Amino acid sequence: MKQPLRKDLEPVSASFVVKELVEPHFDPNWHFHPHFQLFLVEEGTGTRFIGDSIKPFSPGDLVFLGPNLPHLWRSDQAYFNRQSTLTTKGIVAYFTEDFLGAAFFEKQEMAPLRQLLNHARQGLEWTGPTRERVATVLRSLATQPVGFGRVLNFLTLLNELCYATDYQYLTSVSYTNTVKPNETDRMQLVHDYVLEHFPDELSLDRVADLAGMTSPAFCRYFKTRANKTFSEFVSEVRIGHACKLLMRGKLNITQISFESGFRTLSNFNRQFKDITGQTPSAYVKTYRQL
Template identity: 60%
Template structure:
C-alpha cells in the first residue's frame, strides 16, 4: 500500500485544529500538508527531519512550520519494539492562512503576524524562554474551545512574532520539490537508512531500493533534499552521536563506532563540520546549559 506524502487535515467544526498525540511512537511517515503547524514534544526521543534539516530531538523540541514543508519526527528504534515503558507525547496545532477569514493577516494591524507567517515558510526552531512560553500555551489550548481558543492561539502567534529565541530550520532558498507519487521511493530510502546507519551503507543497495542507477539516484536525492546522500547519512549518524553524548554513558571512541563511523578522526571531523564543535565541546556546552 502506498503511503501518502501529502497529509490531509480537516476540522469541520473549528477554524483550526489542536491535537494531543499520545502513542507508542510518533507518525513514522514523512509528509507535508498545506497548513501552518506549531508542534512541541512533551515526551520521546528520535531524529527530526524538516525540509533539508536533520537533528536529534527530545522532550522540549518546539517548532513553527509553514505550509508544505516535508517533515518527520522519527522515534528511536526502541519505540517500535513494543516496550511499554516507552511512549511519545506531543501537542500540535494546525491552521491555514485564512482560518480567520480571507485577508485577515493582510490588515495593517496584523503586520507582525504576517511577517511571522513569511518566516515560517523556512520553519522556525524555538528555544529558551520562548520555547517554554509556547509549550505552556499549547498545553492550555488542548483544553480551550471557541473564542478562548482563538484568542490563545493569536496571543501565542503575536508573542512569537517578536521573539528573538528562534532560528530558521531549512536552508535559504529551500523549496519542497517532492511529489505525492514519490512518497514510496523516499520512504523506503529513509526507512533503510534509519535501520542501517550503524552499519556500512552501500550506495548500490540504496539505489536498487529506489529502482535507480547509482548516478541517477545521487542526482535525484540531491535535487530533492538539497544535500548529497552521503551528507544525509552522516547527519543521521551525528544526530545519534549527539544523543549518546548528552547521556554521558560512553566515551567518544565508543560513540564513534556505535554511530556507524569507522575511524575516530573521521567522526571528529564530520561532527565539527556539522555542529561547529568537537564531540567533547558539544557535551560540555550541553551540560552547562542543563546545569
C-alpha cells in the first residue's frame, strides 16, 4: 500500500506537542505536514533531507522547520539490520501557527517570533551553544505536565531562538515545495533506491522505471520537486555519506571515496569541494575544531 507524502498528526487537546522518540530507526518516510517542527537528535546517525538540503546528522542535530517543508531523517543502514541493537532517540515539538489563537502572532510584541516563524519556512539549523540550551529545555518540556507553565516555558524557548545568532538556513532561497498532497510516493521510492544503492553505479533508466516514467520525464519531474537534477541529488547523498566517514576517522580519503560511490579520487575531491566548499582534509580539520 502506498503511503501519502502528506503526514497528518494525531489530534490533541493541548496547544502544542512535545514528545520523546525512541525507536530502532527514525521514520524512514519522506513527508511533510502543516505544522511547525522543532527536532533534536539525541542518539543516532544518518542522512537528513530537508527541502533541497542534504546533510549528515548525528547527536545534537537541531533544526526548526516551517509547515509543509518536506523532510526525512534517514537512519544509516546499520539501524535497519534485523540483528541490530542500535537505537535512535530524539525530541520533537509540533505546533501550528495559530496554536495560541488566530491573531496571537500578529500583535506588536510578537514581531521577533513572527520573524522566526517566517525564517523557519526555509528551515533553520543551530550549530553552536544554542543547541545545548535548547536541548535542556526540550527535555524538560517533554516531561512537564500540560498547563500554563509549560506554555510559558515553550514561548520562552521560542523567544530565545529569536535572538540566537548561531544558525544557518537549510534550503535554498528559491526552494518551494511543489509536491501535491494527493501525489503518489514517487519521491519516497527515489529516496529509498538511492540510499540503498548510492555506493554502486546508479541507472537513471532503473530509477525512472521505479517512478513509472520515461527517463526524460523523470528528470523534469525530479528537478521540479527537488530543485536540483537527479545527478546532483545522488552526488550530495554520496558526499553526505563521505562526510560521516570522514568524521569517524577510520578510513583514509581514498577508501572513503570508493565507499561513497566514486570511482576516481579526482572526481571525489572535485565534487566534495563543489558541495561543501572545502577539501576533505580541510573538512576534517573544521569538524575537529567544533
